Amino acid sequence: MPGLVPGIHVVPSTPSDVDGRDKPGHDDVERDERKTTVVKYDGVRGNSLATIACPRAPRTHLVLGWLIFSLSTEPAMSDRSTHWQTVYTTKAETEVSWYQDEPAMSLRLIRDAGAGASSRIIDIGGGASRLVDALLTAGYGALTVLDISEAALAAARARLGAAAATVDWIAADVTRWTPQASYDVWHDRAAFHFLTDANDRAAYVARLRAAVAPGGAVIIGTFALDGPEKCSGLPVVRYDAESLAATLGPDFGLQDSCTEAHRTPWGSVQQFQFCRFRAG
Ligand SMILES: C[S@@+](CC[C@H](N)C(=O)[O-])C[C@H]1O[C@@H](n2cnc3c(N)ncnc32)[C@H](O)[C@@H]1O
Numbered sequence: 001m002p003g004l005v006p007g008i009h010v011v012p013s014t015p016s017d018v019d020g021r022d023k024p025g026h027d028d029v030e031r032d033e034r035k036t037t038v039v040k041y042d043g044v045r046g047n048s049l050a051t052i053a054c055p056r057a058p059r060t061h062l063v064l065g066w067l068i069f070s071l072s073t074e075p076a077m078s079d080r081s082t083h084w085q086t087v088y089t090t091k092a093e094t095e096v097s098w099y100q101d102e103p104a105m106s107l108r109l110i111r112d113a114g115a116g117a118s119s120r121i122i123d124i125g126g127g128a129s130r131l132v133d134a135l136l137t138a139g140y141g142a143l144t145v146l147d148i149s150e151a152a153l154a155a156a157r158a159r160l161g162a163a164a165a166t167v168d169w170i171a172a173d174v175t176r177w178t179p180q181a182s183y184d185v186w187h188d189r190a191a192f193h194f195l196t197d198a199n200d201r202a203a204y205v206a207r208l209r210a211a212v213a214p215g216g217a218v219i220i221g222t223f224a225l226d227g228p229e230k231c232s233g234l235p236v237v238r239y240d241a242e243s244l245a246a247t248l249g250p251d252f253g254l255q256d257s258c259t260e261a262h263r264t265p266w267g268s269v270q271q272f273q274f275c276r277f278r279a280g
Pocket of ligand 1: 099100124126127128146149172174175188190191231
C-alpha cells in the first residue's frame with residue numbers, strides 16, 4: 001500500500017451492504033454502529049486488514065484511540081532496523097551520544113571476568129564501537145560483534161582494515177537471532193535497555209541462555225535509574241543491579257556492579273549501570 005509508513009493506520013469506512021447484513025435490524029448491526037478498517041502495515045510483508053465493528057462508538061473517538069495506540073506501541077521489527085540504519089548512515093562516529101574513545105569500563109569488566117586470549121567474546125549491539133579495536137589490541141583473538149545495523153558493522157570493519165577479517169560480524173536483531181556458537185563472555189553496552197517490551201526481553205534472555213555456557217560471563221551496561229529516559233530518541237528501560245538481576249533471572253549470579261558517568265561528545269553526562277554476572 002504505497003504512501004503508508006510502518007505502523008497501524010485507521011481508515012474509517014462506510015458499511016458496504018454487500019449482502020444485506022448491513023441493513024438495520026440484522027443480528028450484527030445496531031443503529032449508530034460504526035465500522036472502521038484497521039490496516040496494519042509492516043513495511044516488509046505488505047499489510048493485513050481487519051474490520052472491527054464497534055456499536056455506538058463515535059468514529060472520531062475510535063480513530064483517535066487507535067492513533068494513540070499506534071503512536072505508543074513498540075516499533076515493529078522493520079522500524080527498529082530502519083532506525084539504526086538511519087542513525088549509522090547519517091551520523092559520524094562522534095556525533096552519537098554513546099561514543100567513547102576508550103571503553104575502559106567494558107575492558108575492565110571483561111578482564112575481571114577472567115577472559116583470556118582465546119575466550120570467545122561477543123559484543124551484542126556493538127554498533128561501530130571501538131571496543132572491538134581495544135580487545136584486539138589487548139590480545140583477545142576470538143571476537144564476534146552483533147548488531148541490527150549492517151551500516152554500523154561496516155563502519156567498524158572499515159576502521160579496522162585487515163584486522164576485521166579476524167572478527168565474526170553478525171547483522172541481526174538479537175531478539176530474533178539464533179546463536180550458532182557458544183560464548184565465554186557476552187558483553188552489551190546500551191543495547192538491552194532499548195527492549196521496552198517484556199516479550200523482547202524474554203527473547204533476549206532466551207538467546208543469552210542459549211549462547212553462554214554455564215560458567216560464562218555476562219556483562220551488561222544500561223542507563224542507570226538516574227540516567228536518561230531516552231537514547232537515540234527511543235525510550236529505554238533504566239536499571240539498577242537488583243532490577244537487572246531480576247530481569248535476567250536466577251540462572252545468572254551477580255558478581256559485580258558499578259555505575260559510570262558517561263560524558264557524551266557534547267559534554268553532557270549520562271549515568272550508566274554496569275553489571276557482571278556468571279551463568280549458572
Ligand atoms: C546506543 S548504541 C550502543 C553501541 C555500542 N554498544 C556502544 O557502546 O558504543 C545501541 C546499539 O544497539 C544496536 N541495537 C539496537 N537494538 C538492537 C537489537 N534489537 N539487536 C541488535 N542490535 C541492536 C544499535 O544498532 C546500536 O548499535
